[in-house]
Amino acid sequence: MTTSTAPSTPSLPPTPPITDGEPPVAPPGRxxxxxxxxxxxxxxxxxxxxxxxxxxxxxVVPVLLAFGLSVTNARLISPxxxxxxxxxxxxxxxxxxxxxxxxxxxxxxxxxxxxPVQAGLGLFLxxxxxxxxxxxxxxxVIFFIPVVTSxxxxxxxxxxxxxEDGLVNSFIDTITFGAWQGTAWLENPSTALGAIIVLSIWQxxxxxxxxxxxxxxxxxxxxxxxxxMDGASxxxxxxxxxxxxxxxxxxxxxxxxxxxxxxxxxxxxxMTQGGPVNSTTTLVYHAVRKGYRxxxxxxxxxxxxxxxxxxxxxALVQRYLTRDKD
Amino acid sequence: xxxxxxxxxxxxxxxxxxxxxxxxxxxQGGATPGDGDGPVELSMWTHSAxxxxxxxxxxxxxxxxxxxxxxxxxxxxxxxxxAYNDAIVAAAAAGDLPCLLDMDGPIVPNWAWAGYxxxxxxxxxxxxxxxxxxxxxxxxxxxxxxxxxxxxxxxxRQSVLEENDIRIPTxxxxxxxxxxxxxxATLQDAxxxxxxxxxxxxxGEWWSYAYSPMLQSAGGDLVDRSTMLTADGALxxxxxxxxxxxxxxxxxxxxxSSSGTIGNEEFNNDEAALSYxxxxxxxxxxxxxxDDLLILPPPDFGQGVTxxxxxxxxxxxxxxxxxxxxxxxxxxxFADEYLTEFSDKQVVIPATASAVEASEHFSEDGAxxxxxxxxxxxxxxxxxxxxxxxxxxxxxxAGKDIMNGADVQSTLDTAVREIDANIESNDxxxx
Numbered sequence: 049m050t051t052s053t054a055p056s057t058p059s060l061p062p063t064p065p066i067t068d069g070e071p072p073v074a075p076p077g078r079x080x081x082x083x084x085x086x087x088x089x090x091x092x093x094x095x096x097x098x099x100x101x102x103x104x105x106x107x108v109v110p111v112l113l114a115f116g117l118s119v120t121n122a123r124l125i126s127p128x129x130x131x132x133x134x135x136x137x138x139x140x141x142x143x144x145x146x147x148x149x150x151x152x153x154x155x156x157x158x159x160x161x162x163x164p165v166q167a168g169l170g171l172f173l174x175x176x177x178x179x180x181x182x183x184x185x186x187x188x189v190i191f192f193i194p195v196v197t198s199x200x201x202x203x204x205x206x207x208x209x210x211x212e213d214g215l216v217n218s219f220i221d222t223i224t225f226g227a228w229q230g231t232a233w234l235e236n237p238s239t240a241l242g243a244i245i246v247l248s249i250w251q252x253x254x255x256x257x258x259x260x261x262x263x264x265x266x267x268x269x270x271x272x273x274x275x276x277m278d279g280a281s282x283x284x285x286x287x288x289x290x291x292x293x294x295x296x297x298x299x300x301x302x303x304x305x306x307x308x309x310x311x312x313x314x315x316x317x318x319m320t321q322g323g324p325v326n327s328t329t330t331l332v333y334h335a336v337r338k339g340y341r342x343x344x345x346x347x348x349x350x351x352x353x354x355x356x357x358x359x360x361x362x363a364l365v366q367r368y369l370t371r372d373k374d
Numbered sequence: 375x376x377x378x379x380x381x382x383x384x385x386x387x388x389x390x391x392x393x394x395x396x397x398x399x400x401x402q403g404g405a406t407p408g409d410g411d412g413p414v415e416l417s418m419w420t421h422s423a424x425x426x427x428x429x430x431x432x433x434x435x436x437x438x439x440x441x442x443x444x445x446x447x448x449x450x451x452x453x454x455x456x457a458y459n460d461a462i463v464a465a466a467a468a469g470d471l472p473c474l475l476d477m478d479g480p481i482v483p484n485w486a487w488a489g490y491x492x493x494x495x496x497x498x499x500x501x502x503x504x505x506x507x508x509x510x511x512x513x514x515x516x517x518x519x520x521x522x523x524x525x526x527x528x529x530x531r532q533s534v535l536e537e538n539d540i541r542i543p544t545x546x547x548x549x550x551x552x553x554x555x556x557x558x559a560t561l562q563d564a565x566x567x568x569x570x571x572x573x574x575x576x577x578g579e580w581w582s583y584a585y586s587p588m589l590q591s592a593g594g595d596l597v598d599r600s601t602m603l604t605a606d607g608a609l610x611x612x613x614x615x616x617x618x619x620x621x622x623x624x625x626x627x628x629x630x631s632s633s634g635t636i637g638n639e640e641f642n643n644d645e646a647a648l649s650y651x652x653x654x655x656x657x658x659x660x661x662x663x664x665d666d667l668l669i670l671p672p673p674d675f676g677q678g679v680t681x682x683x684x685x686x687x688x689x690x691x692x693x694x695x696x697x698x699x700x701x702x703x704x705x706x707x708f709a710d711e712y713l714t715e716f717s718d719k720q721v722v723i724p725a726t727a728s729a730v731e732a733s734e735h736f737s738e739d740g741a742x743x744x745x746x747x748x749x750x751x752x753x754x755x756x757x758x759x760x761x762x763x764x765x766x767x768x769x770x771x772a773g774k775d776i777m778n779g780a781d782v783q784s785t786l787d788t789a790v791r792e793i794d795a796n797i798e799s800n801d802x803x804x805x
Contacts, residue, residue, distance in 0.1 A: 121799050125463060125488040128801060144795070146788065212633050232633055237778060321577060323771070324778030342764045342796070 111356070117349035124343035137350035148351065150326045151334040154241060158248075158330065159309040166249045166309075167301050170256030175290075177257070178264045188261075192254040199251060203318035206247045210234045210319075234320055237327040244315050244328055252308065256301050263297030264290065299370045303363060310359055331355045413447045414696045416703060417472035420450060421458035421686065427719040434715070435707045442706065446699035448474070466490050473694035474703065477518060478579065479684025480756040480766065482510030486517045487760035487804055491689040493517060495701055500708050507683030507753045508725035512760070513804065519704070520687035521713050522722035525749040526584065527681070528670040529641055529649040529659055535668070538564050545671050545679075545747055551592075551620065554673035558629040561647045567628070571646040574625075574632035574777060581770035582756060583682040584650065585621070590754060592617035592675035596769055597793065602759040602805045605793040609769070610786035617675055618773075618782045625777050632777060653745045657721050660741055669744040671752065683753030685722065723749050760803040764796045 118137055122130035141148045177188045194202060209215040210233040217230035233243040271289050280288065313332040316322060322329030322337065329337075331351065339348015418436075422428040429452055436448045451472070453461050459481070465471050466488070477485060485491050493515045494501070501509055501519055510518035535542055540557045543549045549557065561569035573584055586596050594614030597605045608614065624630050634640050641649035642662035649659075650672060660667055671679050688707075690700045713729035716722060717736060723745055724730050735742040756762060772789035776782055797803060 123800065125466070125484065125490075126800065127487060127489050140795075144791075212631075235632060235778060321771075321774075323774045325775045325780045337767070342767055344796070344799070 114349040114352050114356070117346050118353045119350075120346045121344075122346040122349070124340065124345050126343075130346065133346070137347050138354070140347065141351060141354060147322075147326055147329055148331075148334055151322075151329045151331045154326075154328060155310055155312065155330045155332075157241065158245060158312055159306060161245050162249060162309040163302065163305050165245075166253050166256060166305050167298075169249065170253050170301065171260045171294075173253065173257040174260035174264055175286075178261055188258075191257055194251045195254040195258075197251075199314045200318055202247065202251050203315045206243075207234065207319045210243050235324055237325045240320055240324060240328045244312075244319065248309075248312070248315055252305075256305060259301055259304075260294070260297060263294045267293035299366075302370065303366055306362060306366065307359060310355070310362070331358075413444055414699055416446050416448045416474060416696055416699050418448050418450045418474040418703075419458075419461070419472045420452045420476050421455045422476075423452040423454045425455075425720070428716070431712060431715045431719055435712050439703050439706045443702075446696065446702065448703055462490070469693065471691035471693050473691060473696060473700045474688060475691055476686050476688050477510075479507070479510055479518075479520070479687055480579075480582070480758075480762045482518045482687065482689065483512035483758045484760040484763055485689070486510075486512035486515075489692050491517050492692045492694070492697070494519060494689060494704070495697075496704060496708075500705065503727070504725040505683075505723075505749065505753075507749070507755050508685070508687065510684070510687050510689070511758060518687035518689040519708070520685055520725060521708070521716050522685060522720070522725050523683055523749055523753065524653050524685045524722055525681055525683075525745040525753065526587070526650065526652050526672060527745060527748055528672050529638070529651060529655075530647065530668045530670055531644070531663055531666045532668050533666050534561070534564075534647050542668065543670050543673075545744075545751055548671040548679045549673040551673050551675050555620075555629075558624070558627075558648075562627075562629065564647075566645070566647045568631045568634075568640075568645075569647045570624070570630040571634055571638070571640045571649040571651070572624070572630040573634075573636075573650055574630065575634050576636050578770070579766060581773050582766040585773055586756065586769060587680040587682045587752075587754060588621075588672070588675055589614055589617050591672070591677055591680040592620075593677045595757070596765050597757050597759065597761070599757055602757065602761070603797060603802055605765065605790045609772075609793070610783070610790045613676070614786055615782050618776050618786065620675075621773070622776050622779070622782060626779075653721060653723060653742060656735075656742050656745070669742065669748075671748055679752045680754050681748055681752045682756065683749065684755045759805065761793065761797050761800070765793050768792050 117130075119132060119134060120130040121133050121136075173191055177184050177191065211217075212230075212232040212235075216233065220228055220230045231239060233239045267290060271293070272285060275285055275289050311332050312330045313336065316328050316330055316333045317336075320328045322333055332355065335348050335351040335355065338344050338351060420429070420432060422432065432450060432452075436450055440447050459478075462471070462475060462477070462485075471490060475491070477491075482491070494517055496516070496519060501516055504519055505523050508520040508523050509516055510520075530542075532542070535557075538557075538560050540560060541549075541553065543553075558569050573580065576584075582596070589595065589609075592613050594611055594617060595608040598608045625632065634646075638649055638651050638655040638659055640646040641651075642659055649655075656669070672681060673679070688704060690697060690704070694700055710724075710726060710729045710732060713724040713726055714732045714734075717724040717729065717733040721735060721742070723736055724733050730736050730746055731738065734740060736746050737743070757765070759765075768789045772785050775785050
């Protein structure tokens with residue numbers, strides 16, 4: 049939508065020189081150009097409108113509402129009208145709600161592990177499936193299958209696998225010849241978050257593999273040829289050709305993984321409900337539990353707002369760190 | 375030309391938006407007052423979409439009611455249980471509640487307080503005949519009534535208990551908690567790895583329904599029922615700590631575990647010797663175990679046996695504009711034949727004494743008769759306060775944390791603080 053100087057957009061029929069409403073005098077050239085420019089602008093607006101309206105309705109308005117609600121004691125179900133309570137909700141979150149603080153820690157712990165591991169593993173898989181060998185498409189499909197499987201289904205299946213007598217433990221039992229016994233992964237406070245991290249990476253890594261792969265395929269083959277002629281080793285090829293060529297892909301991958309990781313919810317909701325002993329509760333899960341299930345809309349909005357600000361800060365910091373330095 | 379094409383786009387969008395809105399409107403039911411032509415429509419929502427046996431009886435009642443008079447027509451719509459409460463809350467927010475709706479017993483005070491439902495106004499001879507736990511009240515006013523109640527018990531095999539010299543308890547002389555512990559230890563030694571299936575793998579309302587009666591039996595409670603203003607002393611007093619310590623120890627000792635399957639499979643396969651479960655699992659166990667099945671009262675934690683009461687009940691929404699019709703339907707539906715029908719098809723305890731006697735499973739010589747006595751003698755409704763949804767959710771979370779090894783006293787103190795903060799921020803919920 050930025051090509052306002054292009055002669056015409058493909059979606060518009062060729063326009064006759066005179067637009068309706070204009071006097072039928074032959075207009076000067078400049079005037080004709082600006083008339084068609086205006087037309088394009090309108091067409092552009094019309095095409096942006098559906099997305100813009102939906103975003104406004106379901107994103108901007110709710111965010112503004114959250115701002116408003118977070119300073120009230122609004123309830124989902126209540127005969128009493130909401131009251132203005134100032135910053136009480138925010139004070140409560142940090143001072144009087146240990147579960148919130150725990151959610152904050154868990155959310156960051158999750159992101160700190162998932163972002164580098166998932167991005168790295170995705171890149172590794174992408175490099176693997178980028179080779180020109182037979183049957184590579186099959187591998188791409190295999191790595192991508194978890195992504196197209198509903199996360200709810202994946203979570204339910206993994207919940208069975210993580211049980212004391214589940215697949216994971218019987219696997220461990222078999223390969224260690226019974227030397228090492230697994231635990232009930234999701235019921236042990238010290239392993240539950242780790243178990244969810246593993247499952248989450250497994251589920252989402254295929255998507256980022258695909259993004260990395262598309263990045264890899266934009267790197268011109270000539271660069272590799274030239275580097276090989278200079279006698280570069282495979283590692284040097286990767287460090288000096290592949291990695292610099294993946295810069296914009298890397299920024300995209302990092303930002304999307306970070307945002308997705310911070311928004312962790314479904315796995316928690318399906319598998320542990322924040323337990324055992326708050327070891328897997330996350331910000332979004334806590335916001336839903338407080339704001340919807342326990343019907344404290346005002347407090348839920350305050351938690352969401354804190355989450356929003358944190359994500360914004362992190363995204364800005366990432367943007368700053370990965371900016372083009374030239 | 376350009377302008378015209380833009381106009382076309384805009385008007386096309388507008389038309390389709392209008393069409394969509396119209397579809398949305400057409401999809402809405404709702405009671406419309408009779409305007410002379412045709413009977414008044416009474417919309418009705420149930421949570422029983424996943425339960426064909428229950429739905430069948432409702433459809434029978436509706437058919438009979440619609441045929442019995444020509445003033446009203448009941449139009450039923452059923453939802454899956456998991457999405458039902460959300461649907462009601464959303465409909466209430468949109469001002470679009472049906473005339474007749476069913477609801478789980480403990481949520482009645484919340485919805486009454488919120489103004490979703492209105493006092494039921496059924497003749498007292500109907501509501502007086504019902505089990506007390508089948509009637510939902512808030513501030514001494516009846517808001518809902520149900521056709522049945524459920525009950526909890528401990529399932530056991532007579533042969534197993536006799537083999538291990540474990541006394542078979544009766545309603546007059548239930549197991550004391552020490553006896554119960556001893557029995558669990560004996561059964562564990564006898565080869566049952568986890569002798570008791572307590573149902574801890576389940577989530578949601580089950581936790582409050584199943585374990586808050588144990589807490590009450592020990593002398594604690596979810597909330598101080600005399601004021602309904604605080605949980606302090608009830609949920610974190612010494613009795614509560616004692617019960618939850620027992621609860622935690624039962625998991626640590628391996629008497630029970632949270633990794634089973636939901637339902638009664640472990641007991642039916644003889645992997646668990648005792649099962650703390652409800653009437654809804656009785657038929658399967660009867661099929662699996664036959665005459666050997668014992669339906670026993672849960673253990674007495676000190677203050678007498680308690681089991682949960684209160685199942686799904688019916689109410690009339692506050693926004694219903696054909697209240698008389700809704701009342702007429704409910705009056706019609708509380709006939710004994712329907713209560714018996716529900717009981718026979720769904721295996722639940724009918725809410726009136728006469729229907730109990732007429733029912734297949736719960737009559738004098740019915741196989742599930744013990745449940746009737748358990749329900750009559752030990753059932754205690756969950757606290758009738760609008761704070762209940764929060765209390766229940768907090769209780770579940772605290773219970774699970776304790777099960778997983780959290781410190782009992784501090785976990786309960788946190789839960790009490792959370793409940794009290796919520797009650798306070800709602801100005802006491804009208805108490």
